[in-house]
Amino acid sequence: MGVEYALVHIKYTIPPAICLTLLYRPLLTKLDAYKIGFLIIIAVVSTIPWDSYLIRNRIWSYPSHVIIGPKMFDIPLEEVFFFVVQTYNTSLLYLILSKSTFQPIYLRVERPCSHRLGPANPQWRYYKLFGQLALLALIILSWGMVKGNGIGTYTGLILIWAVPFLLILWSLAYQFILGLPISNTAIPIILPTLYLWIVDTLALQRGTWVINTGTKFGIHLWDGLEIEEALFFLVTNTLIVFGQLAFDNALSVLYTFPGLFRDPPALPSPLLLVQALLIPAARYEQARIVGLREAVARLKKKSRSFYLASSTFQVQIRTDLLLLYSFCRVADDLVDNACSSSEANQRIEKLQQFLNTAYGDQKSGPPNLNSILNDFPPDTHSALLQLPIRKLSRQSLEDLLRGFQTDLLFSKKNTNPPIENSCDLELYACRVAGTVAQMCIELIFHSYPSSMAPEGQCRILEAGNRMGIALQYVNISRDIGVDAKMGRVYLPTTWLAQENLTFNSILRNPRGKKVEKLRSRLLDRAFTLYQSSRDAIEELPIEATGPIRVAVQSYMEIGHVLRQEGYAVKAGRATVPKGRRLMVAWMALAGRE
Numbered sequence: 001m002g003v004e005y006a007l008v009h010i011k012y013t014i015p016p017a018i019c020l021t022l023l024y025r026p027l028l029t030k031l032d033a034y035k036i037g038f039l040i041i042i043a044v045v046s047t048i049p050w051d052s053y054l055i056r057n058r059i060w061s062y063p064s065h066v067i068i069g070p071k072m073f074d075i076p077l078e079e080v081f082f083f084v085v086q087t088y089n090t091s092l093l094y095l096i097l098s099k100s101t102f103q104p105i106y107l108r109v110e111r112p113c114s115h116r117l118g119p120a121n122p123q124w125r126y127y128k129l130f131g132q133l134a135l136l137a138l139i140i141l142s143w144g145m146v147k148g149n150g151i152g153t154y155t156g157l158i159l160i161w162a163v164p165f166l167l168i169l170w171s172l173a174y175q176f177i178l179g180l181p182i183s184n185t186a187i188p189i190i191l192p193t194l195y196l197w198i199v200d201t202l203a204l205q206r207g208t209w210v211i212n213t214g215t216k217f218g219i220h221l222w223d224g225l226e227i228e229e230a231l232f233f234l235v236t237n238t239l240i241v242f243g244q245l246a247f248d249n250a251l252s253v254l255y256t257f258p259g260l261f262r263d264p265p266a267l268p269s270p271l272l273l274v275q276a277l278l279i280p281a282a283r284y285e286q287a288r289i290v291g292l293r294e295a296v297a298r299l300k301k302k303s304r305s306f307y308l309a310s311s312t313f314q315v316q317i318r319t320d321l322l323l324l325y326s327f328c329r330v331a332d333d334l335v336d337n338a339c340s341s342s343e344a345n346q347r348i349e350k351l352q353q354f355l356n357t358a359y360g361d362q363k364s365g366p367p368n369l370n371s372i373l374n375d376f377p378p379d380t381h382s383a384l385l386q387l388p389i390r391k392l393s394r395q396s397l398e399d400l401l402r403g404f405q406t407d408l409l410f411s412k413k414n415t416n417p418p419i420e421n422s423c424d425l426e427l428y429a430c431r432v433a434g435t436v437a438q439m440c441i442e443l444i445f446h447s448y449p450s451s452m453a454p455e456g457q458c459r460i461l462e463a464g465n466r467m468g469i470a471l472q473y474v475n476i477s478r479d480i481g482v483d484a485k486m487g488r489v490y491l492p493t494t495w496l497a498q499e500n501l502t503f504n505s506i507l508r509n510p511r512g513k514k515v516e517k518l519r520s521r522l523l524d525r526a527f528t529l530y531q532s533s534r535d536a537i538e539e540l541p542i543e544a545t546g547p548i549r550v551a552v553q554s555y556m557e558i559g560h561v562l563r564q565e566g567y568a569v570k571a572g573r574a575t576v577p578k579g580r581r582l583m584v585a586w587m588a589l590a591g592r593e
């Protein structure tokens, strides 16, 4: 009996497990736990028969003085723990590295060129086939090595066990394996493999486990690292990462195509996941993928705070929020970028017609939105078409358009600017931002059905509305100068009068001590509203609380920056430095401010 192998864990595998857990803990969700647990079970169940065979046939062995004693099917318990901890560590590293990637946009429709819906990535079928043939060849080669019963036996046994699993995973998830950024694929394989190679070098040099002669090539990758050991760790980490990728591929299919899976559960069963993976890529909906790609690009370009926040949501709700953002952004830009206020008015009318058609008469089947799209520029079509209409209340979207209408009432000639007093300001903010908050909450409750009584849900919606107003006040405080250039002053005229300012004087000069005083007054209101509504976030479904905290705290941080002297400005707007934004997001996830 000895503790040598146990010490390998204490020194080398448990410390990274603890560090990775602490790092990922604020982001860990039930779905992540489900994924990791699922893979650990598969890893242990599939490795035990193979490892037991190897030990019984003396391919490798453990001197009795290095293990504590208890065994499972001849495998020391330390070794069984190794399968668990390796799967856990590599999975966590994968989750950390892939968190910011919105994976559904890497799905590809595969159709033959002659298909009536047009060509779409036909070459991917050949990539799949090529990989399958290569893996089949490897299986045949490894079978020959095992049969030969010579120095290639150990290599053959590793490959004959692992490659069939790789073949299955490749066949199901080749799109993600090939298409995702290497931060999601190669890096989570390479980093733990290199680490385990070093650990293995140290362990073998100390004789913790021994590969017997006659069944190995005797080649060392470096001094102390047998080629077979190096291969083993490479292959097992590849299996773990491919397993995670297959899982995520299934989730992406499930949550991206409502036409294939309408309202899938937040924790899908293994059967449902397999069904999603078996859907032929020819049935994926190209318009949906394009809509999501454009939504991600829009969010990335236009809002750093919400882009960062969006990456903390799970794929299901993240998809809906991205599409909502895309619609709101496009609608806001259509109005803001119109050449004249009459064109802007026409655009709002068209958006209203779009909503009328989209909500239409629910009984007469799905509405045909294509005819109305001709009224809009082509680069806005996907944002309009993909809006998750059936999950959102018509009232909120119509109020948002009413808010945009207020913007059109600003003009130098207009002697009655639309925001006269605090009530006007609040109503405006409620329409353009309170509605957005309410829609976000509607989407959350749709993704994570709650047993909360309707009164409770109403209370949360009201708090969300206040939070939206708070964010809009921060937005207005930040943009006083930018808005003045567009002929808009959202500070109430009664407030201006108290400082001997006028609408036109702000248009001429949106700076100075008096303006700072008013900015500060608006920020005070924003923070009061924030304080009065932030507790309601904790009552949201658990999957949404951390990410929503990130969204609102990141945006409120702009307010904190505005209160400091000499803050950084980008394109005329106060901006939160990246490091500070990340710190705020991290603290928000951890539930601190």
Ligand SMILES: CC(C)=CCC/C(C)=C/CC/C(C)=C/CC/C(C)=C/[C@@H]1[C@@H](COP(=O)(O)OP(=O)(O)O)[C@]1(C)CC/C=C(\C)CC/C=C(\C)CCC=C(C)C
Pocket (backbone or CB within 6 Å): 302, 303, 306, 307, 309, 310, 321, 322, 324, 325, 328, 329, 332, 432, 433, 436, 437, 438, 440, 441, 460, 461, 463, 464, 465, 467, 468, 471, 472, 475, 479, 533, 534, 536, 537, 540, 548, 551, 552
């Ligand atoms: C991660 C996440 C939550 C993403 C989605 C957010 C989303 C759908 C935002 C819509 C943004 C938008 C373009 C709306 C049009 C109207 C508008 C301009 C509103 C202002 C946003 C400003 O963003 P930005 O600075 O990029 O805009 P400009 O460059 O100035 O044009 C707003 C300030 C409103 C944003 C409000 C929210 C996102 C609501 C936040 C509150 C919640 C999510 C609910 C909190 C829940 C409780 C229970 C309190």
